Amino acid sequence: MVKLPVCFESRSTATIFRKMLDEIGHEYKRKNVSRSYTRVAVVIALERTALVHRYEIGDGGLIVDIWEEKPSSGSVTYIEIRGGGEAEQRELLQRFSEKLPRRPWEYTFGQKLRNGWLSQGIMGAKKSWHKVIG
Numbered sequence: 266m267v268k269l270p271v272c273f274e275s276r277s278t279a280t281i282f283r284k285m286l287d288e289i290g291h292e293y294k295r296k297n298v299s300r301s302y303t304r305v306a307v308v309i310a311l312e313r314t315a316l317v318h319r320y321e322i323g324d325g326g327l328i329v330d331i332w333e334e335k336p337s338s339g340s341v342t343y344i345e346i347r348g349g350g351e352a353e354q355r356e357l358l359q360r361f362s363e364k365l366p367r368r369p370w371e372y373t374f375g376q377k378l379r380n381g382w383l384s385q386g387i388m389g390a391k392k393s394w395h396k397v398i399g
Contacts, residue, residue: 268345270386271369275333275342279318294321302334339379341386359398370394
């Protein structure tokens, strides 16, 4: 499983991912599901639910989830891939990152201010992406 932060909102991220799958010629099913995550407020963890844009590629062996968490006043989008081989996952993520208007780990100054420079999604985004796509 690979889980990476993306510096765009989940709806536009899902749209670009879908267009990329169409260009490649992959068959897929598109579903909306939910995902729970926690948000910490002062010292209390609050459970939240996020809309997940799910792609089941091919015969369902490869599943891609795109969702956003709202840890503070901003949001952090994630893309997660399960199934398939590492090479297949790497190829999809490489192609996807090339379709975005800027690299998926290049958060704007405003995004960094809203979410915090040291937030989990932003701080290690570049390193996480490089570990997967090289």
